[in-house]
Every structure is written in structure tokens, then in C-alpha cells.
Amino acid sequence: MADYEELKQMALDSGFSHVGDLDVDTIELKQEVRDMCSADKCHAYAKNWSCPPACGTIEECAKKVHKYKRGILLQTTGEVDTMDIDDIMELAADHKEHYDTFQKKVRKQYPDAMIIRDGACTKCKTCTYPDAPCRFPNELFHPMEGLGMLVSEVCQRNNLPYYYGPGTLTYVGCVLIE
Numbered sequence: 167m168a169d170y171e172e173l174k175q176m177a178l179d180s181g182f183s184h185v186g187d188l189d190v191d192t193i194e195l196k197q198e199v200r201d202m203c204s205a206d207k208c209h210a211y212a213k214n215w216s217c218p219p220a221c222g223t224i225e226e227c228a229k230k231v232h233k234y235k236r237g238i239l240l241q242t243t244g245e246v247d248t249m250d251i252d253d254i255m256e257l258a259a260d261h262k263e264h265y266d267t268f269q270k271k272v273r274k275q276y277p278d279a280m281i282i283r284d285g286a287c288t289k290c291k292t293c294t295y296p297d298a299p300c301r302f303p304n305e306l307f308h309p310m311e312g313l314g315m316l317v318s319e320v321c322q323r324n325n326l327p328y329y330y331g332p333g334t335l336t337y338v339g340c341v342l343i344e
């Protein structure tokens with residue numbers, strides 16, 4: 167069995183502000199969350215193997231997710247001026263850096279872990295979708311919403327706050343371990 171206390175410490179050492187246990191049975195993938203992807207606000211819809219529609223139907227995604235039973239939730243919280251895009255982008259860059267550091271360590275110890283982040287896979291400068299197969303199928307990572315997860319609900323069901331007060335913003339992801 168994985169050592170979750172060690173994993174959570176590793177996550178904090180990688181820079182995340184908050185970490186928590188994740189019971190995968192609490193995750194319910196929702197079609198209405200997937201439907202929001204098609205509005206393409208993040209400009210990744212139908213442009214990346216990790217996102218809808220390429221990541222599969224909601225049933226196919228549920229099969230991938232529910233192969234797992236346990237994981238951990240990862241958050242980067244910061245104080246930002248939510249009207250200042252530079253502030254928001256800076257926090258997003260911090261979250262990415264924490265993930266990049268943590269992901270490398272996790273992949274070494276748990277090569278079958280499923281990495282789920284806050285946005286489309288950015289491993290390559292330009293995704294090969296749809297012209298060629300994914301360059302790194304074992305290293306791509308999916309976005310929570312792209313799989314159909316309602317991020318606030320996943321946090322709440324696992325007793326981890328999602329909102330840390332006025333003037334704060336929190337980026338969230340998770341890693342499914344076993």
C-alpha cells in the first residue's frame with residue numbers, strides 16, 4: 167500500500183499550500199461539467215488529447231478514474247487581486263511549477279498513477295492532436311473539469327476547503343495512486 171503521509175509531505179515540499187486524502191468513490195463525473203468544456207473558454211476544447219472530445223466519453227473517463235480507489239488532492243492558494251490577470255497568471259504558474267516538481271517524483275515511485283491537473287496537458291509545446299498520436303501517452307495529464315469533475319464538490323466531499331477567504335484564489339488538482 168502507498169504511504170499517503172509520505173506522499174502528502176512530498177506534495178507540501180513541492181510547494182503546494184494544502185493537500186488532502188482523496189477517496190475516489192466520492193468522485194462523480196458530470197455531463198454538465200463536460201458540456202461547459204465545449205464553450206471553449208480555455209481554448210483547449212478539441213485541441214488536445216487530454217481534453218474532450220479526445221479524452222473519451224464520460225463513461226470511458228469514469229472507467230479510467232474508477233480503476234483507482236485512493237489518491238490525494240493538491241492545492242495552490244494565493245492572495246491575488248482577482249481583477250488583475252497578471253496576479254492570477256502568476257499563481258497559475260506557481261501551481262504548474264509545484265505540479266511539475268511533484269509529478270516527476272510521483273511517476274518514479276508510482277508509474278501507474280493518474281495525474282489530473284487544472285488544465286489541458288502542456289507536456290509538449292504544441293499538442294499533436296488531431297494529426298498524430300499523443301507523443302507521450304504515459305505522461306499526458308488530464309484536467310479535472312475535462313473529465314467531468316466539479317472541483318468544489320470533489321474538495322467538499324473529501325473535507326478539504328476550496329475557498330480560503332476574500333482576496334484568495336485556489337488552483338486544484340489531484341493524483342490517483344492506487
Ligand code: SF4
Binds near residue numbers: 288299302303305306
Ligand atoms: S503529451 Fe504532448 S501530444 Fe500528448 S496530450 Fe500532452 S501535449 Fe498533447
